[in-house]
Amino acid sequence: MRKFARLLKGNVVCGLALVYQFVLKVTTGAKLIYLPPYSPDFNPIEQAFHSVKAWLRRHEAEAVLPEARPWLIQQATMSVTAEDAEGWILNSGYSFMQE
Numbered sequence: 457m458r459k460f461a462r463l464l465k466g467n468v469v470c471g472l473a474l475v476y477q478f479v480l481k482v483t484t485g486a487k488l489i490y491l492p493p494y495s496p497d498f499n500p501i502e503q504a505f506h507s508v509k510a511w512l513r514r515h516e517a518e519a520v521l522p523e524a525r526p527w528l529i530q531q532a533t534m535s536v537t538a539e540d541a542e543g544w545i546l547n548s549g550y551s552f553m554q555e
């Protein structure tokens with residue numbers, strides 16, 4: 457019985473998704489676009505982490521003292537500029553809305 461309940465629940469959820477998609481399209485004219493499976497190429501945060509880790513590698517000699525490490529991590533994150541973030545977002549295939 458449990459297996460049947462799970463199957464039924466799964467079908468209900470799937471059915472609700474189709475109803476939601478239909479209502480969204482009718483009321484707003486929007487179209488749902490499903491994303492592909494996870495890819496770091498489409499995630500700007502991966503590029504940000506790469507930049508922060510590269511900064512930390514360049515300053516590895518300063519991390520000898522354990523108490524200096526939190527400060528170095530803060531400096532690494534502060535090295536990320538708004539221009540960097542915008543570039544990563546555009547590089548990932550996203551765009552900015554023009555108002």
